[in-house]
Amino acid sequence: MKGYAGKILYLDLSEKTSKQKKLKKKFARNYLGGVGFGAKILYEEVKPKTDPLSPDNVLIVTAGPISGVPFMGAGRTTFVSKSPLTDGWMHSNMGGSFAAHMKFAGYDTIVIKGKASEPVMIKIDDENVEILPAEELWGKGAIEAQKIVKEKYGKQYDTFAIGPAGENLVKYACIIGSGARAAGRGGLGAVMGSKNLKLVAVKGSKKVEIADPEGFKEFRKEFTEKITKKLVNYTLYGTPILVNLINEIHGGLGTRNWQEETFNDAEKISGEVFKEKHFIRNTACFGCPVACGKIFRSLRNPEVTSEGPEYESIYALGSACGIDDPNTLIEADKKCDEYGLDTISTGISIAFIMECYEKGLISKKDLDSIEARFGSSEVLLTLIDKIAKREGVGSLLAEGTKRMSEKIGKDSWKFAIHVRGLEIAGHSPRVLKSMAIGYAVSNRGGSHHDGRPGPEYAMQPEEKKKIDGKSRLNYEINLWTTLGDSLIVCHFVENVLGSSLNENHLKLIRLVTGFDMSIEELRDVAHRIYTLERCFNIREKEVAREEDTLPWRILHERIPNGPAKGFGVTPEELNEMLEEYYLLRGWDKNGIPTEKELRRLGLDFAIEDMNKVRKKSV
């Protein structure tokens, strides 16, 4: 089958067995790859109410049709599982090249279930799949562990691993792969840890055949020119270039746990400063001429270099914690990578505890005598260590903002900045209404890669204030991100294909897979996948609309100062946007997909589960 490796690999760590299934054409056309494959497999493989950290949960590692094809960003890998942080649907996507090598080895997807009795790693060499002891890697950093394995088995292996945070089941432990790229969100590193799985290595000798190599070559050539022009700022500065823009122009840089959205010291941690003072070199994903990755050096501890921080890490570890020292951010970023911690959830969890401390909701004693004030580099770096090791108060922090607020109680839930349990990213739902609805309906929770902020950043302030058309805008964006995450292409690259599903997507799919789709069939593919992710959440949580909300602070406090002073989103506005969104999707007024729509999308298998919850919701 063109564009695909053709097989799915199933591994059982409890049984130490593996089997392979042939990829079916109808399945591929209906779900494409990436999150699409993940959504279908997760719904089938995980029994309702499975504990995310139990052997019965699965970790799905998946490529898409574009993976391994010589196209920009075609090495990105998607991980799908039930999240220990949100207890619901989670996918997270990392740069690098793992998915490409997985396909070279013959697999579109790897499904890992069970739990090894002792630490193991998986080594895949085309047909040869081994589950090997990995006692010597346990406790090692995520980047370090990969280095050791490459030294032992050869540099041709591509790898991903967890660090101590994953081993210690930190609820937002991440997966680090292809060196230092992170699949950050939702605690999928803890899922690996719960399975005693430290690392996966893959090497393949095959090629990915595509449907129309000549046509593809031409398409790629045209596209490469466009992308290098359009993304020049990412080549020069990487994502940190956004810091000044979002702070100064849009006034939407979450600051001191979103008490404000303008950070007066943002200039000090801006992309320009990182480039000028800390930059060593660029890094790039498989096949990508943009090379948005940046390696930075701490000037305080010159032996510390890090691949990052990205914009999101600068926001979460920086402005959200009131930190204005770039050296601290580089060091914190490196720690997070080696420990295998999601920088966003780490930063926002620390910001939350800082606000709790300043408001007197948690005592110094309960904080292991740490004076957790906003702005302290020392506090930040110390707490990161504690979280990864689950040491003292680190064990509380390791549970994430939602669970912490439940434990600390009082009014702390009002400023727990998460959606569905996932800490929100650095694009303001008070400034951008499309992000407000985007976060609220994101199946993952507070992710900035289901909704996307770009289209609304381009609007004038008066347009931003309105909710008219924002639900529709977010719906179109959701189709687009879902497709990008299925193909799999990076969203920056996808943006050059066009900011909504269009003929370029169709061409690319046709050239690679030979699937001759109309735009309507393609829209249905994306809509099907997102709806199925939603079904998974509803099946697991037995609620729908109740979870489609935003942090209390976002809904009840206006931005107090800066360029977006007075901006906000009310519960009424959110409700109106939700109603429109459900209507567009063919979900009922409680946000549960209707039987008719499920049938239309070929998701008949979810009807019974949905009707069960529907009955309760009436």
Place this chain on the structure above:
Amino acid sequence: MKGYAGKILYLDLSEKTSKQKKLKKKFARNYLGGVGFGAKILYEEVKPKTDPLSPDNVLIVTAGPISGVPFMGAGRTTFVSKSPLTDGWMHSNMGGSFAAHMKFAGYDTIVIKGKASEPVMIKIDDENVEILPAEELWGKGAIEAQKIVKEKYGKQYDTFAIGPAGENLVKYACIIGSGARAAGRGGLGAVMGSKNLKLVAVKGSKKVEIADPEGFKEFRKEFTEKITKKLVNYTLYGTPILVNLINEIHGGLGTRNWQEETFNDAEKISGEVFKEKHFIRNTACFGCPVACGKIFRSLRNPEVTSEGPEYESIYALGSACGIDDPNTLIEADKKCDEYGLDTISTGISIAFIMECYEKGLISKKDLDSIEARFGSSEVLLTLIDKIAKREGVGSLLAEGTKRMSEKIGKDSWKFAIHVRGLEIAGHSPRVLKSMAIGYAVSNRGGSHHDGRPGPEYAMQPEEKKKIDGKSRLNYEINLWTTLGDSLIVCHFVENVLGSSLNENHLKLIRLVTGFDMSIEELRDVAHRIYTLERCFNIREKEVAREEDTLPWRILHERIPNGPAKGFGVTPEELNEMLEEYYLLRGWDKNGIPTEKELRRLGLDFAIEDMNKVRKKSV
């Protein structure tokens, strides 16, 4: 079934019989109404290669779910048939209130086939359907004939009729209904004439029940406020307000048979002049607060008043013929209404003959000694009489531009301004690239109500020049117009619902019919209908892409002067847009719907016909 009358009436004029069929829910959900019902019924009822003027052709008169519901413009009626002008798919839509009354009588659609042995009219009174002799109406004007029938049977009857042009089988004879509203395009009046059918009258005593009357009331209230604000210029001036805008700002007013696109004397026939000097009063469709219709008086012959001219008539009879006298246009418009002639095809056919005469391609002798120069009011009015009566050169003109150019020969085809045989409307495909692709792929041909010009008029000149995104834009517009023509709502009203399919359409459909659709299901409905219309054309003509083109002049001559000087569209640009369009639709590279897409849309019954033509096209 909510929102529908529930029955389809089949009439056979040869047999003088009628039968009724129950409307099926699945059919209604898949095709909605209007052109949707028309597309399915036409494909089934008309055998391949049927002569459009033979008894075997059918005339389909159809309402949609909105017809007869107290909503703006909910009286519009759609006629569908195989066109004698284009030999392909045709639908034409008139304002007024006929469709509302048809539903009150119990019918969503009336399908008329056969041919009466002598002139007849049809009289429908709820269940009571009569085919009555109409000898005394034959030869009467289309408006006059309706008056006579209302005087005889009562004013409660709503009616439509043909004039002498339809009786004389003028290829672009139109249908005139609810007084003076025209279903103008494509010669459906000739289809009536060929059946010896002069008039149809309907009276009903039922009500249209809707799914959610309370919700609808609220929706309607909100919407009415919006519409009256947004369409205030149409209330004040009607469509003639466009004349100055399109001439002065956009430089795209087809002038002297599109040799130019700026008419220096446009000001004299502008909406402002008509309002100031000729206006008597407004007219409105059933349920519409906008009342865009205008009754104007000729100052030269004050006994002549006309409902119109609309913008399109001012373009076709005015600038295209070089005529700058508003009195002439009011008189010509009134003649066309009474004769039952499409003003666009009439004007452009005359403009064509004027250019032929000025270029020496047709002699004065062959023109019955008329010096057919641009700008002569006398020539225009005389030729209209001759066309309707098929008198002398009128018989040539009555065949339309395409057939005339075939008869006159030489280079005349280069300036025959039609697509698929249908004369193009007054929105320039050289100024607006979305109209270029819009006309080229319109199933009817040169209609301005499949593609729509509005979105591109709003763009800056530099944006207008580009073809990027125009195919996609036209595709989205096509979905939108197809839906409007299925519901049926007027496109001005639909524009207030939103400029592309959105949640307002979903709400309206849900409130009226109870169909709980997602936006994707709705998009498929529109895509299904347009694709089926396309299939009809391909089945009849056995070609696809070959007909998706524009007049030679448009593709090879640039606009010579005015605000859009130098604008044009090349064959290469059109080709590129076509390729994109086919891709979006799921049509193959020759523009034939693929088997997969037909199956996906539930159009399996057309697969064999399409494959037959596909084989030839390879």
